[in-house]
Amino acid sequence: MIYKGPLKAEGKSGGNTRQKHEIRKEFHRQLVELWKQHPDLVQQSQQRFIRYTTPLNMISDPGPGVPQIARSDAPYAKTWVEHIADDHVKFGYRFVPLISTTGGFTCSLDILFLRRDNPGNLITDGGDIDNRIKTLFDGFKMPKFVRELGGYDVPDPGENPFFCLLEDDSLITKVAITTDRLLIPLDSNAGERLNDVHLVIHVTMSNPSAVFAGNRLV
Numbered sequence: 533m534i535y536k537g538p539l540k541a542e543g544k545s546g547g548n549t550r551q552k553h554e555i556r557k558e559f560h561r562q563l564v565e566l567w568k569q570h571p572d573l574v575q576q577s578q579q580r581f582i583r584y585t586t587p588l589n590m591i592s593d594p595g596p597g598v599p600q601i602a603r604s605d606a607p608y609a610k611t612w613v614e615h616i617a618d619d620h621v622k623f624g625y626r627f628v629p630l631i632s633t634t635g636g637f638t639c640s641l642d643i644l645f646l647r648r649d650n651p652g653n654l655i656t657d658g659g660d661i662d663n664r665i666k667t668l669f670d671g672f673k674m675p676k677f678v679r680e681l682g683g684y685d686v687p688d689p690g691e692n693p694f695f696c697l698l699e700d701d702s703l704i705t706k707v708a709i710t711t712d713r714l715l716i717p718l719d720s721n722a723g724e725r726l727n728d729v730h731l732v733i734h735v736t737m738s739n740p741s742a743v744f745a746g747n748r749l750v
């Protein structure tokens with residue numbers, strides 16, 4: 533994943549909500565492409581499934597009252613993406629987190645953090661690295677409160693469903709950050725600002741065997 537633009541430090545009161553959602557919107561656009569291109573995710577976007585619970589009087593395997601998922605051509609069947617979105621409806625949005633508590637897996641992040649400053653200098657006009665990364669993390673995850681939408685109270689066209697990386701940032705188990713100098717000349721005509729950053733983010737999912745089971749995204 534790539535992010536280019538402003539990245540302000542997280543304030544004491546958890547501000548910058550509008551910028552955080554704008555970061556979230558940028559990652560949504562990239563994740564839309566991932567779901568279109570990754571072979572396993574394409575299956576989840578195209579194949580249709582039904583969810584049901586086994587009868588309470590069932591004595592054979594898997595037993596009574598057990599939730600089940602099966603591929604189906606029934607009119608009411610939905611793609612797995614739609615099932616995920618239906619499970620994550622919040623504040624008028626239907627979110628599709630790639631990494632969620634339901635799936636039982638986590639991720640690690642390797643971030644190349646480029647900015648117009650000396651390598652290793654962690655304090656810049658944009659704020660310290662730790663608090664700027666907190667802003668980034670909020671852009672990865674679903675919002676917990678409506679105020680975290682930063683005024684974007686209605687999804688824009690192409691944002692239903694809204695793809696995000698994480699259900700919650702507690703699912704990040706490891707972070708490695710490499711800082712370096714950004715040598716690309718500032719292009720003020722393109723709206724670039726001195727404190728803008730260029731981030732290259734490599735995401736590694738842990739426990740990949742738990743991602744797909746029964747030909748579905750868990």
